[in-house]
Structure formats: structure tokens, C-alpha cells
Amino acid sequence: MKRGAPVDDINEDDLLVGKPKKSAAGLKAVEVALERGIAQAGVTRTMQSLLRLNQRDGTDCPGCAWPESQGTRKPAEFCENGAKAVAEENTLRTVTPEFWARHSIAELATKTEYWLGNQGRITHPMVIRPGDTHYSPIAWQEAFDLIGEHIRATTPERTVFYTSGRTANETAFMYQLFARSIGTNNLPDCSNMCHESSGSALNPTIGIGKGTVSLEDIHTAELIFVVGQNPGTNHPRMLSALADCKSNGGKIVAVNPLPEAGLFNFKDPQSVSGVIGNGSSLADEFLPIKVGGDLALFQALGHLLLEEEERVPGSVVDHEFIATNTEGFAAYRAARKELDWAEIETATGLSRLQISTVAQMLVKSKATIICWALGLTQQPHSVDTIKEIINVLLLQGNFGKPGAGACPVRGHSNVQGDRTMGIWEKPKEWLLAALDQEFGIVSPREHGLDSVETVEAFENDDVDVFVSMGGNFALACSDTEVLEASMQRVGLTVHISTKPNRSNVMHGQTSLILPTLGRTDTDDKHPGGRQILSVEDSMSCVHSTQGRLTPVSEHLLAEPVIVARMAAATLGPEHAVDWKAMADDYDVIRDHISRVLPGFEDFNKRLRTKNGFILPNPPRDTRSFATDIGQARFTVSPLEYLKAPEGHLILQTVRSHDQYNTTFYGQDDRYRGISNGRRVILINQDDAAELGFQDRELVDVVSTFQGQERRADKFRLVFYPTPRGCAAAYFPEANALVHRELVARESNTPGYKAMTVRFLPHEEQVRQLS
Ligand SMILES: Nc1nc2c(c(=O)[nH]1)N[C@H]1C(S)=C(S)[C@@H](COP(=O)(O)OP(=O)(O)OC[C@H]3O[C@@H](n4cnc5c(=O)[nH]c(N)nc54)[C@H](O)[C@@H]3O)O[C@H]1N2
Ligand SMILES: Nc1nc2c(c(=O)[nH]1)N[C@H]1C(S)=C(S)[C@@H](COP(=O)(O)OP(=O)(O)OC[C@H]3O[C@@H](n4cnc5c(=O)[nH]c(N)nc54)[C@H](O)[C@@H]3O)O[C@H]1N2
Numbered sequence: 194m195k196r197g198a199p200v201d202d203i204n205e206d207d208l209l210v211g212k213p214k215k216s217a218a219g220l221k222a223v224e225v226a227l228e229r230g231i232a233q234a235g236v237t238r239t240m241q242s243l244l245r246l247n248q249r250d251g252t253d254c255p256g257c258a259w260p261e262s263q264g265t266r267k268p269a270e271f272c273e274n275g276a277k278a279v280a281e282e283n284t285l286r287t288v289t290p291e292f293w294a295r296h297s298i299a300e301l302a303t304k305t306e307y308w309l310g311n312q313g314r315i316t317h318p319m320v321i322r323p324g325d326t327h328y329s330p331i332a333w334q335e336a337f338d339l340i341g342e343h344i345r346a347t348t349p350e351r352t353v354f355y356t357s358g359r360t361a362n363e364t365a366f367m368y369q370l371f372a373r374s375i376g377t378n379n380l381p382d383c384s385n386m387c388h389e390s391s392g393s394a395l396n397p398t399i400g401i402g403k404g405t406v407s408l409e410d411i412h413t414a415e416l417i418f419v420v421g422q423n424p425g426t427n428h429p430r431m432l433s434a435l436a437d438c439k440s441n442g443g444k445i446v447a448v449n450p451l452p453e454a455g456l457f458n459f460k461d462p463q464s465v466s467g468v469i470g471n472g473s474s475l476a477d478e479f480l481p482i483k484v485g486g487d488l489a490l491f492q493a494l495g496h497l498l499l500e501e502e503e504r505v506p507g508s509v510v511d512h513e514f515i516a517t518n519t520e521g522f523a524a525y526r527a528a529r530k531e532l533d534w535a536e537i538e539t540a541t542g543l544s545r546l547q548i549s550t551v552a553q554m555l556v557k558s559k560a561t562i563i564c565w566a567l568g569l570t571q572q573p574h575s576v577d578t579i580k581e582i583i584n585v586l587l588l589q590g591n592f593g594k595p596g597a598g599a600c601p602v603r604g605h606s607n608v609q610g611d612r613t614m615g616i617w618e619k620p621k622e623w624l625l626a627a628l629d630q631e632f633g634i635v636s637p638r639e640h641g642l643d644s645v646e647t648v649e650a651f652e653n654d655d656v657d658v659f660v661s662m663g664g665n666f667a668l669a670c671s672d673t674e675v676l677e678a679s680m681q682r683v684g685l686t687v688h689i690s691t692k693p694n695r696s697n698v699m700h701g702q703t704s705l706i707l708p709t710l711g712r713t714d715t716d717d718k719h720p721g722g723r724q725i726l727s728v729e730d731s732m733s734c735v736h737s738t739q740g741r742l743t744p745v746s747e748h749l750l751a752e753p754v755i756v757a758r759m760a761a762a763t764l765g766p767e768h769a770v771d772w773k774a775m776a777d778d779y780d781v782i783r784d785h786i787s788r789v790l791p792g793f794e795d796f797n798k799r800l801r802t803k804n805g806f807i808l809p810n811p812p813r814d815t816r817s818f819a820t821d822i823g824q825a826r827f828t829v830s831p832l833e834y835l836k837a838p839e840g841h842l843i844l845q846t847v848r849s850h851d852q853y854n855t856t857f858y859g860q861d862d863r864y865r866g867i868s869n870g871r872r873v874i875l876i877n878q879d880d881a882a883e884l885g886f887q888d889r890e891l892v893d894v895v896s897t898f899q900g901q902e903r904r905a906d907k908f909r910l911v912f913y914p915t916p917r918g919c920a921a922a923y924f925p926e927a928n929a930l931v932h933r934e935l936v937a938r939e940s941n942t943p944g945y946k947a948m949t950v951r952f953l954p955h956e957e958q959v960r961q962l963s
């Protein structure tokens with residue numbers, strides 16, 4: 194057996210349930226990090242990669258988009274989950290042509306992502322053609338020619354180019370240029386499923402689709418809200434930034450239906466108190482909100498702030514800021530004047546006292562930051578919720594001053610950069626014009642398909658070629674069964690990836706797997722020698738990243754090289770763009786970027802400075818707001834929240850502590866006390882009793898959406914402290930329950946945290962069938 198690749202898959206009957214933890218990180222995190230690294234890659238390779246992680250001239254952690262310090266860096270600049278992300282990539286386990294010969298697609302279709310991903314790194318380009326039962330090896334050039342033939346045989350609007358957010362800036366820039374050179378804006382990305390709602394709310398209100406704070410602001414804020422976010426697992430080093438804020442006298446409010454460990458206590462393994470003491474306590478107030486109740490909460494907070502201002506004029510509202518920089522205040526004030534407290538309490542599950550306590554904290558704070566993540570972005574009214582957050586921030590002038598601002602905490606390590614590079618199905622005219630001018634191409638103007646529209650296009654047989662730059666679209670997007678069935682009808686699917694996953698198995702009629710270098714791998718097969726790449730973190734800092742480990746296979750190609758060769762094979766030698774020059778020397782790509790994208794002037798030089806550079810951010814830098822009206826905008830949204838009919842609950846989905854989206858590192862959701870199983874539903878004990886279910890009972894789950902049902906069988910109920918009426922399951926197991934049309938308005942992000950479900954006893958089903 195190769196270096197411990199698992200033979201056995203997850204066995205749901207082995208599920209263990211312990212007590213949820215109250216504290217995150219600590220020495221246990223270090224122990225797990227090292228243990229996982231060594232199991233995958235051995236001691237030397239693990240240490241080599243970890244000591245370079247997040248260091249200047251080192252490798253940007255592929256774990257998440259949380260930024261690095263602009264100041265001094267410690268020798269260990271990573272967290273447990275960063276170390277796991279690296280171990281996952283730098284593993285010495287390999288998936289060779291023999292692996293694919295040994296396992297048929299039919300067999301691989303029975304495996305979970307835990308088994309598939311843990312087999313190791315893909316070593317050779319592989320192909321499967323109509324009628325084949327197994328993937329077999331293919332030469333690189335033959336693979337590129339096949340792609341070219343398929344793309345040329347169809348029309349541009351029937352080709353789709355998906356991007357996952359690990360893709361570096363240079364690759365992303367070339368990839369969107371390739372799609373636009375073919376003639377399509379079909380550039381869906383993982384952002385469509387992630388923070389799209391944030392962009393849809395921020396662009397019209399503050400004129401930029403990104404956050405407006407720096408790490409320094411987090412340290413100096415007087416008050417920070419952490420809303421709809423599980424930082425202990427998904428952005429672990431955010432906890433040290435929050436702890437710094439606390440030690441500077443700041444306060445923290447956490448808003449979450451689940452009492453996530455990282456919200457309460459953080460034991461920094463790099464400090465004495467984190468190792469032998471009690472660590473730092475974090476949230477001063479915890480609001481256990483009902484799923485989907487945040488719009489109501491922020492409307493109530495806005496109401497209370499205005500009420501206080503009326504009581505003591507000048508004490509709360511920043512009138513000067515509002516008069517100079519905003520529009521729509523009078524309408525907002527009028528809309529927030531009346532409040533139906535009974536309805537607010539129903540919507541949020543919180544008491545008036547709880548909300549008023551937090552409003553008082555806002556009143557006292559002169560510098561407030563509101564952070565949020567997916568707990569707010571994946572519901573029908575997500576865009577309105579985030580706009581309501583902006584209203585509350587605008588009221589007190591919390592933009593363009595130290596320690597204040599909006600902080601959507603992004604997921605994938607370069608998801609923000611990919612969008613900056615033009616990965617967007619709805620590009621702005623200025624971008625297309627700049628590309629046309631720089632390259633002498635004619636970019637298409639018609640907007641393309643986003644992720645959910647791609648699923649619909651699959652269903653309608655409107656796609657002939659689907660190319661995926663990383664990611665695992667089959668499992669990440671909604672309506673798994675519908676998606677998988679229709680994806681298999683696509684003429685050609687191409688997956689540029691590092692590890693096997695479900696999308697390789699639910700492939701199109703012809704399918705290619707193109708194995709690529711990861712972040713930690715040395716990229717030096719170029720005429721000019723070793724290349725560096727760049728990424729943009731959640732706080733708009735662009736910096737370099739380079740790998741230094743010997744790749745596990747000599748057959749891997751770097752992502753920019755793959756894009757260049759796909760493009761050359763498709764567009765032919767006469768095409769206006771010199772693809773090869775870019776693949777040979779990434780400085781050439783960056784020179785193009787510097788002429789196309791504002792903020793990237795002198796890109797090559799500035800990338801090689803100590804910390805990289807921060808992109809311009811008008812609200813933060815100059816308190817200016819580049820909206821269509823040139824000012825920040827207050828908005829008025831009607832009250833909306835999720836209501837489940839009798840006998841139903843609202844189901845949200847979360848990540849476990851041992852997974853990276855659809856990649857399962859292991860089977861231990863340590864902080865929630867759940868291990869060795871993933872098909873669970875976290876449910877409030879009183880809801881279970883009312884519905885007539887026991888702890889650990891097996892159920893089948895039925896979701897309903899506009900009269901249509903989706904079903905996923907055999908989940909185990911686990912009693913858990915979540916508000917009445919709300920339940921939680923893991924992503925991606927529950928994605929089969931997300932109807933494709935259940936989306937956030939405006940952003941079209943799937944309603945992964947807004948399903949209406951009911952449960953059927955699984956045993957009963959078994960009895961009925963027998
Ligand atoms: N280790 C690890 N790190 C990751 C990832 C990973 O999978 N593993 N994924 C990366 C990616 S791509 C992303 S986008 C981020 C995701 O980071 P998070 O947004 O933290 O991810 P989720 O696990 O979806 O957690 C959502 C949180 O919102 C809460 N929540 C759900 N519904 C509501 C609601 O209606 N209101 C409020 N207030 N809270 C709610 C949930 O209880 C949960 O705590 O993490 C990134 N980092
Ligand atoms: N129910 C539910 N569904 C969700 C979510 C949710 O909260 N709930 N969250 C959504 C969110 S926020 C996101 S971001 C999406 C994630 O959607 P994706 O980004 O599509 O999925 P990942 O699981 O991150 O992709 C993992 C795969 O990427 C490949 N990979 C890893 N590293 C590299 C690399 O360096 N290069 C290349 N080319 N490939 C690589 C590996 O083959 C691996 O299998 O899922 C969404 N789906």
C-alpha cells in the first residue's frame with residue numbers, strides 16, 4: 194500500500210458523537226497539523242513546506258484568503274487547517290495510470306471524496322472516451338488537440354470555463370482571455386456560490402465589491418461583529434487577530450445559530466497562555482440567531498441606533514459623513530422608525546433585551562467592523578441582509594477611518610484575485626475594451642452563464658464543452674443528482690486538477706483530467722527558469738507565491754502552461770495573442786495585466802517588494818464611493834426571514850473542521866465533537882421531540898421548494914444546541930437537497946443555508962419497501 198492511502202471509505206455506522214468544544218486551537222491543533230503532514234509527506238517534506246508557508250518569498254497558504262501580517266512574521270505563520278491544506282497537496286501518495294486501470298468509473302462512483310482525494314496526486318494526463326469503463330493515459334499534445342477540436346466543432350456560447358478560487362492571478366488572467374478570445378463570457382466561478390451576494394450588495398452601496406478594512410483595522414477596532422462565520426475552522430488565524438483586538442480593549446459580538454468553538458475562546462499555540470493557560474476569551478456577546486434572521490437583526494439595530502440619536506441628538510449618527518458622502522438617509526430613517534418587536538423576535542429567535550444590549554455596544558463604539566461569511570450569503574434575501582449591514586455601518590460613518598469598515602471574509606485563497614483578473618460572467622465594458630486594445634481581440638459583450646445557470650444549461654443540453662480550472666463543480670454546486678446526470682451528457686469535460694474527485698467520475702462523454710502543479714510545487718521548466726505567481730487576499734493585498742517542493746511526477750504542467758497550450762491548440766498559430774510568450778515567462782503576463790487592470794501599474798516590480806502591494810480601495814483610502822451616483826447609498830429593504838411550514842425545519846449546511854469544501858482531509862469535526870461520519874443532521878432536542886424523533890435516529894430528508902421535492906436518504910439526527918426551527922448538515926452531503934432554483938435574489942447564489950426540510954424515519958422506509 195502506498196504511504197497509507199485509505200483502503201476503507203467512511204463507514205457511517207462508526208459515527209461517534211461527543212461534546213462540542215468551547216475553545217479552539219491550542220496544542221492539539223499543532224499535534225494534528227504535524228501528524229497529518231507527516232502521514233502524507235514524511236517529516237522532511239512537511240517541514241520544508243510548513244516553514245515556507247506564508248513567509249515572504251514563500252508559498253501562500255492555499256487554506257483560505259485570510260491575510261498575512263504586513264509587519265514581522267513569526268517562524269510558524271500558519272494554523273492547523275493551513276497545515277492540513279498543505280499536507281493534502283504535498284502528499285507523496287500518487288494516483289498513477291495503474292490506479293485508473295485498476296478502478297473502473299462504476300467503482301469510483303461508489304466512493305466518497307474522503308477516499309478519492311486521499312488516494313494522492315494525479316501523475317499523468319488521462320482520458321475517457323465514449324463507451325470506456327476506465328480512464329487511460331493520453332499524451333499532453335493529443336489532449337490539447339482534442340480540446341481544440343471539440344471547441345472548434347461547436348459555438349462559443351456552448352462552451353463553459355469554470356474557475357475555482359485557488360487559481361493564481363496570472364493563470365486566471367490567461368484563462369479569461371482564452372474564453373473571451375473564443376467568444377464567450379461563460380466564466381462561472383466558485384465565487385458565484387460563495388460571496389457573490391456580498392459583491393451584489395457592496396457594489397451598489399459603497400461602489401466596490403470588496404471589503405474595506407486591513408488587518409491593522411481588525412487590531413484597532415473598538416467593536417467587531419463576527420456574523421455567519423466559523424473562523425475557528427475556516428479562517429483560524431482570524432482568531433489571533435480577534436485576540437489582538439481584545440487585548441487592545443476591543444469588544445466582539447458573535448452572531449451564529451451554532452455555538453462554534455472558535456467564537457468563544459482561542460488558545461494561541463504560539464503563546465504561553467495558549468499552551469498552559471486558559472487562552473483568550475473572544476465573544477463578549479453571543480447572539481444565537483435563527484438561520485436567516487440577520488436582516489431582521491440589523492434592521493432592529495438600525496432602529497435602536499436612530500432611537501438613541503433621537504433621545505440624545507449627535508450621540509450616534511455621523512451627520513457630517515452622511516451629508517457629505519451618502520444618499521438615501523431620510524428614506525432609510527423613515528423606514529426604520531417603526532418596528533414590530535414581536536416579528537423581530539420571531540425572525541431572529543432573539544429577545545429584545547439581547548438585541549438592545551448589542552445596540553448599546555454599537556452606540557458606544559467609535560470604530561466598528563462588521564465581518565461576515567457564508568452564513569449571510571446563501572439565502573434568498575442575502576443581498577438585502579448585507580445591504581442592511583452597510584446601512585448600520587454608514588449610520589456611524591464607519592468607512593475610511595481606522596478600526597472601522599465592512600469585512601466580507603473570503604473563502605478560497607485567491608477567489609478575490611480571480612475576480613479582479615476578470616473571471617466574471619458579467620464583465621464591465623471597460624475591462625473588455627481594455628482587453629481588446631491590449632491584445633487586438635474582439636471580446637464578446639453578451640453576458641455569460643454563472644454557476645447555477647451552468648447547471649440549468651447542462652440540464653437543457655446547452656453545453657458541449659465544460660472546462661474546469663480546479664474545483665469540483667459536480668459536488669460543489671446545487672441539486673447534485675440533477676447536476677451529475679446532466680453533466681454526463683456534456684460532449685467534453687476537462688478537469689485541470691491535482692487530485693481525483695467526483696467531477697472526474699461524473700464526467701462528460703469524453704473527459705480529460707489534466708494534472709497540474711500545486712502551490713507548493715517548484716515551477717521551473719521554463720526558458721527563464723523558476724517562476725513566481727501572485728494572489729490577492731481578503732484585504733486586497735497582492736503578493737507573490739512560489740513553491741519549492743519537487744513535484745511528485747515529472748508529467749505535471751503548470752496551470753499557465755496548460756491554458757496557453759489549450760489556447761494555442763484551439764485558436765491556431767495565427768491568433769493575435771502570443772500564448773507561448775506568457776507561458777514561458779510569467780513576467781510577460783504581468784506586463785499585460787499592468788496595462789489592462791487599474792491598480793496593477795508596475796506589477797512586476799511591486800510584486801517583488803517586501804509585502805507586495807495593496808490595491809486601491811476608495812472607501813478605505815479616501816472615503817469616496819464610486820457608485821453610479823458617486824456616493825454611498827442607504828437602502829430600504831422589506832423585512833424578510835425564513836419560515837418553515839408545520840412539521841418542517843430550515844436546514845443550513847456547514848463545513849466540518851476536517852474538510853476543505855468538497856475535499857475531506859479526515860473524519861474528525863473536532864470542535865463539534867462529531868467524528869467518523871458525515872451524514873448527520875444537527876437538530877434541537879425539542880424540535881426532535883416535537884417531530885417524534887430520537888437522538889441518533891436514522892432519517893431520510895425531503896426538501897421542498899415551490900411544490901417540488903428533493904430527497905437524500907439515511908442521515909442520523911444528532912441533538913445539538915441550535916435554535917428551534919433550524920437544523921444543520923454538512924456540505925456537500927446535503928447538496929442533493931438544494932433545488933437549483935433556490936437562490937439568493939440578485940446574486941443567484943444557491944440557497945445552501947435556506948432549505949425547507951422534513952424528515953421521514955428511515956426504518957419505516959426500509960419496512961415499507963420490504
Ligand atoms: N478549513 C477550511 N477552511 C476553509 C474552507 C473549508 O472548507 N475548510 N472553505 C473556504 C471557503 S471557500 C469559504 S467560502 C470559507 C467559508 O467560511 P464560513 O462562512 O465560516 O463557512 P461555513 O462552514 O459555511 O460556515 C457558515 C457559518 O455561518 C453560520 N450560519 C448559517 N446560517 C446562518 C444565518 O442565517 N445567520 C448567521 N448569522 N449565521 C449563520 C453557520 O452556523 C456557520 O458557523 O472558508 C474557507 N476556509
Ligand atoms: N451546501 C453547500 N454547498 C456549497 C457551499 C456551502 O457552504 N454549502 N459553499 C460553496 C463555496 S463557498 C465554494 S467556494 C464552492 C467550492 O467549490 P470548488 O472550488 O469547485 O470546490 P473545491 O472543493 O474547493 O475543489 C477541490 C478540488 O480542487 C482541485 N485542486 C486543488 N488544488 C488545486 C490546484 O492547485 N490547482 C488545480 N487546478 N486544482 C486544484 C482538487 O482536484 C480538488 O478536488 O462550494 C460551494 N458549495
Ligand code: SF4
Nearest residue numbers: 254256257272275430
Ligand atoms: S488562516 Fe487560512 S491562510 Fe492562514 S494559515 Fe490558516 S488556512 Fe492558511
Ligand SMILES: [Mo]
Nearest residue numbers: 383387604605
Ligand atoms: Mo467559498
